[in-house]
Amino acid sequence: MNDDQFKQRLLALHYVFPVPLNRLTPLLQVDPELESVDKMPIHQLSHLLKLSYERTVRFQKSYDKSLETPLLRAYEKHQITPILFNEPTYPKQLLTLYDPPAILYARGKIGYLKEQLFVAIIGSREATAYSLEAMNFIIPPLIKDKVVIVSGLAKGADAMAHTTTNNLGGKTIAVVGHGLFTQYPKENRVLFHTMEQHQLILTEYPPYVTPKKWTFPMRNRIISGLSHAVVVTEAKEKSGTVSTMQHAIDNGKDVFCVPGSISSELSVGPHLLMLEGAKPVWNGFQILEELKQNVHQS
Numbered sequence: 300m301n302d303d304q305f306k307q308r309l310l311a312l313h314y315v316f317p318v319p320l321n322r323l324t325p326l327l328q329v330d331p332e333l334e335s336v337d338k339m340p341i342h343q344l345s346h347l348l349k350l351s352y353e354r355t356v357r358f359q360k361s362y363d364k365s366l367e368t369p370l371l372r373a374y375e376k377h378q379i380t381p382i383l384f385n386e387p388t389y390p391k392q393l394l395t396l397y398d399p400p401a402i403l404y405a406r407g408k409i410g411y412l413k414e415q416l417f418v419a420i421i422g423s424r425e426a427t428a429y430s431l432e433a434m435n436f437i438i439p440p441l442i443k444d445k446v447v448i449v450s451g452l453a454k455g456a457d458a459m460a461h462t463t464t465n466n467l468g469g470k471t472i473a474v475v476g477h478g479l480f481t482q483y484p485k486e487n488r489v490l491f492h493t494m495e496q497h498q499l500i501l502t503e504y505p506p507y508v509t510p511k512k513w514t515f516p517m518r519n520r521i522i523s524g525l526s527h528a529v530v531v532t533e534a535k536e537k538s539g540t541v542s543t544m545q546h547a548i549d550n551g552k553d554v555f556c557v558p559g560s561i562s563s564e565l566s567v568g569p570h571l572l573m574l575e576g577a578k579p580v581w582n583g584f585q586i587l588e589e590l591k592q593n594v595h596q597s
Contacts, residue, residue: 308333311365319398380405400503407499419449422456422532430532433557440583442469472499476518478508519543528553534568555580
């Protein structure tokens with residue numbers, strides 16, 4: 300297989316059809332080098348990609364155009380590095396997901412992906428000063444032990460996790476639910492610039508993709524998939540944070556929750572998760588101990 304040609308074809312395909320790897324697997328089994336996508340019979344391509352006949356006709360035309368576009372050069376110009384699922388830089392732990400990203404688009408310190416331990420710290424967009432207080436007990440020991448802090452660059456708890464780590468000189472990765480031409484939410488524009496210059500931003504979406512309601516739950520599975528443990532500070536009973544934690548629990552990750560006041564609705568999420576088996580946490584040393592125990596056992 301010519302890696303450069305395959306890369307060009309997969310980038311072109313993903314540009315017009317930005318779906319996870321499991322949606323492309325049937326096609327890759329039939330055409331592993333993506334040599335025939337532009338001339339494959341519509342009915343066959345439609346079957347492999349699970350698209351209607353009409354959508355497949357449009358897809359093939361768009362793919363043809365995309366093939367002629369120098370995408371790699373365009374991404375390079377915008378300091379975006381695409382990382383394909385079969386490349387050494389791609390985090391292997393993501394391949395254990397049911398639906399791993401086919402491509403990660405990265406901007407910033409890509410070397411972070413070679414680090415050994417990743418811990419996600421997430422929570423409510425309405426997080427209070429209590430989340431920040433908790434992070435001041437949790438994050439410093441993790442940074443000291445060279446753990447990379449992962450979060451979602453949302454307002455509230457995510458922004459606190461990235462900012463605290465950055466201020467302490469640690470390493471942090473933001474996983475976003477849109478392409479890298481968009482800075483979202485607008486409250487985090489300054490933080491977005493800090494992250495792309497001094498830290499790392501990752502997404503599974505090509506640069507032009509804008510935020511949609513469904514892109515954030517998709518983003519959440521990457522946060523928990525990348526991380527060896529997930530910590531929640533504050534969250535309401537029904538929230539994206541709780542769904543991320545449930546995803547983490549289902550995937551056998553270490554899940555930690557900060558206990559909170561029984562009078563706060565932002566404590567309901569963590570308390571319910573603790574009922575489901577998440578561990579209460581009040582400092583970073585507990586997480587390190589658990590992680591090292593698991594590494595030792597494996």
